Amino acid sequence: MLAVVHDPANVFAPDDVKIEMGAPETKTADYFRRGYPVLLNGAESGEQESRHLISLYFQTGTPPASIDMAQCKHWREKATKAGYKGAGQL
Numbered sequence: 001m002l003a004v005v006h007d008p009a010n011v012f013a014p015d016d017v018k019i020e021m022g023a024p025e026t027k028t029a030d031y032f033r034r035g036y037p038v039l040l041n042g043a044e045s046g047e048q049e050s051r052h053l054i055s056l057y058f059q060t061g062t063p064p065a066s067i068d069m070a071q072c073k074h075w076r077e078k079a080t081k082a083g084y085k086g087a088g089q090l
Contacts, residue, residue: 029063032057032062032063032064033063033064036054036057036062036063036064036065039053039054039057040054043075043078046082048079048082048083048084049079049084051075051076051078051079051082051084052075052076052079052084052086054075055071055072055073055074055075055076055079056072058071058072058075059072
């Protein structure tokens with residue numbers, strides 16, 4: 001879902017999902033902040049891809065997360081153990 005929100009030119013996105021992009025340094029960070037609780041909930045519920053994406057938040061310090069390699073490793077390992085393909089390539 002985040003990819004759809006971040007690409008306003010995505011012709012496959014439903015009209016109610018498309019969001020007009022503003023300045024990347026403000027709007028994009030807002031989208032990541034809003035997506036974080038949804039992804040964290042999914043990660044805590046066992047969703048493989050959510051676990052992988054949360055690990056990226058901690059790896060890169062994407063708002064609202066700060067760079068935390070211990071948390072990155074924690075979520076990356078959970079994603080890998082759950083069978084997520086590609087999580088071990090971080």
